[in-house]
Every structure is written in structure tokens, then in C-alpha cells.
Amino acid sequence: MTEKIQKKLSDSKGARWAALAVVAFTMLCGYFLTDVMSPLKPMLESELLWSSTDYGIFTSAYGWFNVFLLMLIFGGMILDKMGVRFTGFNACLLMLVGCGIKYYAISDYFAMDGLIILGMKAQVAIAAFGYAIFGVGVEIAGITVSKIIVKWFKGKELALAMGLEMATARIGTMLAMSVSVPFAKYFNSVSAPILLCFIMLCIGLIAFIVYIFMDRKLDASLTDADKDAEEPFRVKDIFLIITNKGFWLIALLCVLFYSAVFPFLKYATDLMVNKYAVDPELAGIIPSLLPLGTLFLTPFFGNLYDRKGKGATIMIIGACMLIGVHLLFALPLLNQWWFATIIMIILGVAFSLVPSAMWPSVPKIIPENQLGTAYALIFWVQNWGLMGVPALIGWVLDRYCKLEGDGPAYDYTLPMIIFTGFGVLALVVALMLKAEDKKKGYGLEKPNIK
Numbered sequence: 134m135t136e137k138i139q140k141k142l143s144d145s146k147g148a149r150w151a152a153l154a155v156v157a158f159t160m161l162c163g164y165f166l167t168d169v170m171s172p173l174k175p176m177l178e179s180e181l182l183w184s185s186t187d188y189g190i191f192t193s194a195y196g197w198f199n200v201f202l203l204m205l206i207f208g209g210m211i212l213d214k215m216g217v218r219f220t221g222f223n224a225c226l227l228m229l230v231g232c233g234i235k236y237y238a239i240s241d242y243f244a245m246d247g248l249i250i251l252g253m254k255a256q257v258a259i260a261a262f263g264y265a266i267f268g269v270g271v272e273i274a275g276i277t278v279s280k281i282i283v284k285w286f287k288g289k290e291l292a293l294a295m296g297l298e299m300a301t302a303r304i305g306t307m308l309a310m311s312v313s314v315p316f317a318k319y320f321n322s323v324s325a326p327i328l329l330c331f332i333m334l335c336i337g338l339i340a341f342i343v344y345i346f347m348d349r350k351l352d353a354s355l356t357d358a359d360k361d362a363e364e365p366f367r368v369k370d371i372f373l374i375i376t377n378k379g380f381w382l383i384a385l386l387c388v389l390f391y392s393a394v395f396p397f398l399k400y401a402t403d404l405m406v407n408k409y410a411v412d413p414e415l416a417g418i419i420p421s422l423l424p425l426g427t428l429f430l431t432p433f434f435g436n437l438y439d440r441k442g443k444g445a446t447i448m449i450i451g452a453c454m455l456i457g458v459h460l461l462f463a464l465p466l467l468n469q470w471w472f473a474t475i476i477m478i479i480l481g482v483a484f485s486l487v488p489s490a491m492w493p494s495v496p497k498i499i500p501e502n503q504l505g506t507a508y509a510l511i512f513w514v515q516n517w518g519l520m521g522v523p524a525l526i527g528w529v530l531d532r533y534c535k536l537e538g539d540g541p542a543y544d545y546t547l548p549m550i551i552f553t554g555f556g557v558l559a560l561v562v563a564l565m566l567k568a569e570d571k572k573k574g575y576g577l578e579k580p581n582i583k
């Protein structure tokens with residue numbers, strides 16, 4: 134009699150890559166809205182009379198609820214307790230609600246002109262409130278998708294899969310950077326690109342519902358032994374996570390590195406206009422090259438990490454490149470669009486190196502049943518930067534960098550020096566992480582494929 138060996142659904146290559154494609158698409162839709170306003174900064178200033186500080190407040194709202202109301206941490210605990218299907222679906226709903234509120238605030242339907250809410254212009258406050266709700270949704274969706282990828286790819290092409298997920302999400306950023314202004318101009322409305330995002334988020338929700346069916350099938354294919362091996366999450370596990378030095382080094386590297394990239398992207402279009410004299414209508418194209426480069430390179434470096442290891446070294450190289458690029462943006466040399474384009478592409482390489490090695494390194498430090506909470510805690514620390522740095526840069530621009538006359542509105546030297554500082558600190562932490570790996574034997578320099 135032949136004994137049938139039960140295979141998990143994730144053992145099927147087709148099934149696991151299909152699952153990845155579906156959830157990565159949901160993230161693409163989320164990333165589109167995340168960055169859709171960045172190229173619109175000059176239009177917000179000229180048409181809705183926002184200042185750089187208004188824009189900075191609005192942008193920082195992304196992290197308000199995640200940071201102060203601990204929504205991300207609760208989200209991570211819900212994820213580990215209730216599972217990926219429940220958490221992911223509700224995260225998609227939150228993204229939609231947040232996007233709807235943001236659209237209302239920016240659209241012509243908005244009728245509270247002249248009102249002040251908590252010291253902010255009503256329009257800025259309500260758009261920021263919507264963006265804050267969206268921020269909770271997209272961040273919880275991010276940790277959910279990370280856990281989904283570990284569920285399907287652990288012991289297989291984990292870093293490649295994470296790299297491909299990030300690459301797909303970056304298409305959303307790229308679209309935001311390149312189509313927002315032409316779209317807004319075509320419809321003669323700053324809010325038109327946000328409506329487009331709303332439609333995309335509806336499609337993203339449908340994609341996640343498709344994933345829910347795949348996840349059910351995966352669970353049904355698990356043997357009793359697989360299920361027994363899954364230890365339940367206990368609240369006291371949080372203590373185990375936060376007393377782990379490796380965890381803190383990853384979290385610190387994450388906040389420092391990402392503070393020098395995502396908040397930079399929010400101002401990159403404006404930098405192109407002010408420092409490199411690029412036409413505002415085309416200025417979003419140069420920053421959009423950053424996600425374009427990461428599209429190919431994040432999976433490439435992820436695959437390299439899967440097969441050859443060297444995760445900690447990859448993070449160190451990425452941090453060094455980040456410092457070089459921001460320094461070149463800060464220095465008063467070669468204020469030409471082509472030079473900005475070249476260094477933006479190099480930033481894309483740095484922005485592929487660090488994430489491709491950092492995120493797949495977390496499961497080497499933290500057990501799988503605590504992963505949702507661990508990713509959530511890392512995102513929470515990171516959100517302090519995503520929230521604080523844009524507000525800081527907006528304030529610095531208004532206070533110290535305003536220029537008089539008909540030329541550029543701002544001098545970007547000081548903001549770029551601040552971004553360089555984050556890069557230097559990220560490098561120090563990356564070096565400490567490599568030393569800790571040597572001491573504790575996490576295996577960050579070892580390949581992921583067993």
C-alpha cells in the first residue's frame with residue numbers, strides 16, 4: 134500500500150508565488166495613497182494656500198495614531214491572536230475610510246474654509262485626520278503581509294519574496310510620484326489623484342479577499358504536526374521581544390534609515406524644483422526613479438541574501454551609500470537635473486540594499502509566533518521617525534530656509550544635512566548589529582535557503 138504524504142499548499146511553488154502576488158498588489162494600492170500628495174506640495178501651496186508647516190503637519194499625521202494611540206502595537210497583538218485574515222481585511226477597510234476622509238478634505242465638497250481646529254487650518258486638520266486613519270490601516274496591512282510572507286516562504290525564498298513584495302509596493306510610490314501632478318492638472322483638481330487612490334484601494338481590498346480564500350486553503354493543508362508546532366502567542370512574549378538586544382538594533386536601524394528615505398521623498402519633488410530648477414510639472418519624475426531602481430534591485434539583493442547570506446554586511450553598505458547621497462544633495466555643487474538624477478538612482482540602490490536584508494533578518498532573531506508583534510514594534514519605533522521627521526523638515530524650511538525674491542523659495546542645505554545625520558547614525562547601528570550577530574549567532578551572515 135502506498136502511503137500518501139500530505140503536502141502543505143505552501144510547498145507548491147505556483148501557490149506561494151500567487152499568494153505573494155495578490156497581497157503585494159494590495160500593498161501597491163496602499164503605497165500609492167501614502168505618497169500621492171508629495172508631488173502636489175507646490176500645488177497645495179499655490180492653490181489651497183498651504184505653507185510648508187501645514188504640509189509637514191499633514192504628512193506627519195501618518196504616524197499620529199500609530200505612535201500615540203499605540204495602534205500599531207495593538208494591531209500586532211491582534212495579528213498574532215486573531216490571524217492574518219481578520220487583521221488584513223480590517224486594515225484594508227481602515228485604509229479606505231482614511232482615504233475617503235482625506236479626499237473630502239481636499240475636494241471641492243469641503244466647506245469649512247476659515248475654520249481652525251486644534252490650531253490647524255480645518256482643511257489641513259481633516260486631511261491629516263484621514264491620513265492618520267489611513268496610516269494605521271496601511272501599517273497594519275504591512276505587518277500582516279510580512280507575516281503572510283513568512284508563513285508561505287520560511288525556509289524557502291524568504292528574502293526574495295519580501296524583496297518582490299517591496300518592489301511591487303514601490304510601483305505604487307512610483308505611480309504616485311509620476312502621475313499625481315499630470316492627473317491633477319488634467320482634471321484641474323488637486324483632489325483627483327486621491328479619488329483615483331480610493332478606486333485603487335477598493336481593488337486592493339478585493340485582492341485581499343481573494344487572498345483570504347488562499348489562506349484558508351493553506352491552513353486546511355497543514356498537518357496536525359504543523360499545527361502543534363505553532364505555539365500560541367502570549368502577552369508576556371512582548372517582554373521576550375523587548376529584552377532582545379538584536380531586536381532593538383534592527384528597530385533602531387529601521388527608524389534611522391527610513392527617516393532618511395521616506396520623509397526625504399515627501400520633499401524630494403520640492404527639492405528638485407528649488408535646488409535643481411526643474412519644471413514643477415516634471416519634477417516628480419526624478420524622485421520617481423528611486424522606487425524604479427528598487428523595483429529590480431530589492432528582489433535582486435533579496436535573492437543574493439537567500440543564497441549567499443551576508444545580511445549584516447548588505448545593511449552596512451546600504452547605510453554608507455545613504456550618507457554619500459544625502460551629502461551630495463546638501464553640497465552646493467552641480468545644481469543640474471542630470472546630477473540629481475544620478476544621485477537619486479544611487480539612493481535607489483541604497484534603498485534596495487538595507488530593506489532587502491533587514492526585514493528577512495527579523496525571523497532569524499524572533500520566533501514565528503511573536504513575529505506579528507515584533508514587526509509591529511519595529512514599525513512603531515519607525516513611525517516616530519515617519520511622523521516626526523517630515524514635521525521637523527517642514528518647520529526647518531519655514532524657519533531657516535526661506536529665500537526672498539523671484540528665485541527658489543527654499544534653500545535645502547540644512548534639511549539635507551539633517552538627512553545625512555540620520556544616515557551616519559544608521560551606519561553606527563548597522564555596525565553594532567553585525568557585532569551582535571557575531572556574538573549571538575543569529576545567522577544574519579548565513580543564507581536563508583536551507
Ligand SMILES: C[C@H](N)C(=O)N[C@@H](CCCCN)C(=O)O
Nearest residue numbers: 272275279295299488492512515
Ligand atoms: C512604511 C512601512 N512601515 C515600512 O517599513 N515598509 C517597508 C516594508 C516592510 C515590509 C517588509 N516585508 C518598506 O520598505 O516599504
